[in-house]
Amino acid sequence: MSRLVVVSNRTTDPRKPAAGGLAVALGETLDRTGGMWFGWSGAIAPADAAPQAEAEIQHAGPMTLATVDLTQDEHDSYYLGYSNNVLWPVFHYRLDLANFDAGYLEGYRRVNKKFAALLKPLLRPDDIVWVHDYHLIPLAAELRALGCRQRIGFFLHIPFPPQLIMAAVPRHDRLARTFFDYDVVGLQSEADSVHFSRYVQSELGADAIDGQADTYRLGERTLLAKAFPIGIDVDEFAALTHGKEAVETCATMRREYQERRLVIGVDRLDYSKGIPHRVRAFRELLKDYPEMRGSATLVQIASPTRETVDAYADIRQELESLCGAINGDYGDLAWMPVRYIHRTVARKRIPGVYRASRVGLVTPLRDGMNLVAKEYIAAQDPGDPGVLVLSRFAGASEQLKEALMVNPYDIIGTAEVLKRALEMPLEERRQRHQKLLQRIREQDVHWWRETFLDALASREPAG
Ligand code: GDG
Numbered sequence: 001m002s003r004l005v006v007v008s009n010r011t012t013d014p015r016k017p018a019a020g021g022l023a024v025a026l027g028e029t030l031d032r033t034g035g036m037w038f039g040w041s042g043a044i045a046p047a048d049a050a051p052q053a054e055a056e057i058q059h060a061g062p063m064t065l066a067t068v069d070l071t072q073d074e075h076d077s078y079y080l081g082y083s084n085n086v087l088w089p090v091f092h093y094r095l096d097l098a099n100f101d102a103g104y105l106e107g108y109r110r111v112n113k114k115f116a117a118l119l120k121p122l123l124r125p126d127d128i129v130w131v132h133d134y135h136l137i138p139l140a141a142e143l144r145a146l147g148c149r150q151r152i153g154f155f156l157h158i159p160f161p162p163q164l165i166m167a168a169v170p171r172h173d174r175l176a177r178t179f180f181d182y183d184v185v186g187l188q189s190e191a192d193s194v195h196f197s198r199y200v201q202s203e204l205g206a207d208a209i210d211g212q213a214d215t216y217r218l219g220e221r222t223l224l225a226k227a228f229p230i231g232i233d234v235d236e237f238a239a240l241t242h243g244k245e246a247v248e249t250c251a252t253m254r255r256e257y258q259e260r261r262l263v264i265g266v267d268r269l270d271y272s273k274g275i276p277h278r279v280r281a282f283r284e285l286l287k288d289y290p291e292m293r294g295s296a297t298l299v300q301i302a303s304p305t306r307e308t309v310d311a312y313a314d315i316r317q318e319l320e321s322l323c324g325a326i327n328g329d330y331g332d333l334a335w336m337p338v339r340y341i342h343r344t345v346a347r348k349r350i351p352g353v354y355r356a357s358r359v360g361l362v363t364p365l366r367d368g369m370n371l372v373a374k375e376y377i378a379a380q381d382p383g384d385p386g387v388l389v390l391s392r393f394a395g396a397s398e399q400l401k402e403a404l405m406v407n408p409y410d411i412i413g414t415a416e417v418l419k420r421a422l423e424m425p426l427e428e429r430r431q432r433h434q435k436l437l438q439r440i441r442e443q444d445v446h447w448w449r450e451t452f453l454d455a456l457a458s459r460e461p462a463g
Pocket of ligand 1: 346
């Protein structure tokens with residue numbers, strides 16, 4: 001089997017305890033093939049440092065970690081700027097939050113060029129290269145420009161927006177053409193794949209190839225672009241659920257909230273996750289159904305992320321005042337309706353939090369997949385499971401049909417569904433959970449990795 005080379009903005013040592021399911025799953029193949037993970041080290045190079053001539057190499061068991069530092073200017077324009085102030089909002093349909101500063105695009109291109117230049121000398125002719133996410137869309141084009149002919153695949157972890165949203169990005173076509181330097185582009189959902197298909201045909205003039213599903217031609221290049229919905233490592237997560245920390249967390253929460261019905265939200269504090277909408281729906285529940293007062297309790301864990309981007313500071317403020325107002329209006333000496341935690345909880349404790357709750361509220365306004373929804377299912381006790389309330393705008397909604405589906409913009413409707421979830425009889429909870437568990441087992445992270453890599457391995461190397 002060819003050696004696998006994974007490229008992503010940040011690298012993770014899959015053996016570290018904090019490594020999540022994705023790192024572990026990729027780590028398995030990296031170990032098996034003696035592979036390499038290449039990306040940013042997370043460090044900013046000192047202002048007076050000489051330009052980096054080669055990547056920093058570390059060995060992690062059979063695999064290699066190769067990392068590159070960024071300068072402050074590269075970090076600001078490539079990472080904070082173009083990636084997180086342009087591509088992230090636009091791909092989540094939020095043109096209103098995008099800042100199309102021309103300097104960002106230049107920095108984004110420069111870092112992709114730098115990654116390519118430092119990666120190329122490390123590549124072997126029969127490597128399979130798998131690039132991850134929106135930070136690195138032009139990477140294959142830069143590698144091809146340097147003469148790389150290896151098979152290169154790309155996976156987009158976030159949504160691909162509708163044609164006319166993508167078309168609003170200045171010079172979008174120049175960026176999007178670089179998708180054709182990959183052999184396979186993986187998207188999260190069928191909805192994304194439809195958007196991609198329409199975009200490349202209408203805006204770039206690509207042709208869908210007759211008789212070959214999801215395959216497009218642009219000039220000399222052909223590309224397979226389809227949905228490969230990412231999953232979780234269900235067994236790893238179940239093991240975590242039975243670990244000491246998770247069991248302890250679950251017991252503590254159950255003790256503390258024994259007279260309450262617990263609703264849980266776990267997200268990065270990101271505007272795509274719909275957290276304020278969700279908190280408003282919870283307020284609506286208390287307003288419309290007085291019998292829920294003194295009982296239903298929302299615990300929202302919102303882990304800090306990208307705090308130097310303005311939109312993130314705004315949402316933090318909005319959320320703090322919203323939670324404070326609800327507690328002021330409805331709380332009493334014995335019961336606080338909303339507990340909002342703006343901190344990162346240790347990964348080993350997260351399954352205990354999921355398991356202690358009656359309802360998991362996963363209501364993003366837009367999400368590529370949303371792994372929290374899948375983790376929530378994996379962490380439940382099959383004999384007495386909690387209910388998943390899921391936004392129809394999460395990629396996961398295409399698979400998790402037995403969840404209670406909501407439109408997170410519809411605050412009253414979400415409150416109604418939340419009430420239904422809190423009152424769902426045991427037998428219905430069990431039946432829904434059993435089907436959901438089966439679904440996340442069938443299409444888990446190993447299935448995802450293997451189907452993507454099989455598709456990539458079966459493409460002809462670039463001529
Ligand atoms: C992107 C796409 C896509 C959350 N809070 C804490 C914590 N988490 C963990 C969860 C879960 C992960 O973070 C979040 O994953 P999501 O999939 O929900 O969302 P994004 O981070 O936005 O990821 C998304 C994903 O890529 C994969 O392709 O599904 O659509 O946006 O694992 O458990 N972990 C810890 N403490 C916390 O407080 N330790």
